[in-house]
Amino acid sequence: MNDQYYISAHCSISNNIVSYNNEAVFEGTGHDIPGFLLSVYQHLGVKYPKFYKMDNLAKLGWLAAEVLLKDFDKTKYQPTDIGVVLSNAGSSLDADKRYYDSVQDIASPALFVYTLPNIVIGEICIRHHFKGENAFYIFERFNAEFISSYVSVLLETGQLQACICGWVEMTATGYKAVLFLVEKEGATPFTTENINKIYSTANG
Incomplete structure (x- = not known):
């Protein structure tokens, strides 16, 4: 882990x-x-009318990104210098189930669009005009070690100058989003320990 990178902001949405x-x-x-x-x-x-068309997972991630980036000056970077790396345990299962239910009558193209977890990344990137590296990974549980090492490699190799990363999970009965903005300046070192601490204390 390279301590030259910092969590310049973080946000969470959970438990209302x-x-x-x-x-x-x-x-x-x-x-x-x-x-x-x-x-x-x-x-x-x-004011973003497309919000109403999104599935719950995309809405959750999109809203978390809105909060995370509220003080972010993206003009410091080129669009290709800002990336998004997200993860969860359930993939797009919430939308998958809703789409499956719609197939019993008339399949819903509007739901089918969201039967991939990386669509939430697409919605964030479209909204903020980010064009850097992006990826969505599935783990059984939050994996701070993977996030810290993977994002650090992207920064160390110059593929990115800033990265939005974290966890966005949506099920039929619950949800949790915890996002981090990682840059080369900030107050909190981007370490596995700090990532885990922030995640574990995020709204219970």
Whole structure:
């Protein structure tokens, strides 16, 4: 691990709470998952009609990225210098199940589009015009060691100058997103220990 890289910002969305750098910025009450995600979108005051067409996983990751990048000056970098590396345990299973259910009647092309987990990366990159390296990995549980080593290699080899990375999981009954913005400047060293600490304390 190369300590020249830092977590310049981090955010989480879990248990009806949205946090940015360990501070709660929004708390929802009394909503199901789609209702909560919509309330976060409305709270952020973003005008992005495509949001309504996304599946829950894409909405979750997209919203987390909006919060993560709220103070980020992307003009410091070329679009190809900013990448996205995400992971989860369930892939796109939430959308897969919904699509399977729709097939019993009339298959839904709108759902089929989201039956790949990396679509959430595409939605983030389209929104922010990122064109750097991106990848989505599936693990049984959050794997901070892999994230720290893989992203560090991308930075060390000059493939990226900044990277959004972390965990975005959506199931029928729960969700958790924890994203990190990694750059060559910041206050918190980008280490496995710090990644795990932030993840484990993210909204319970």
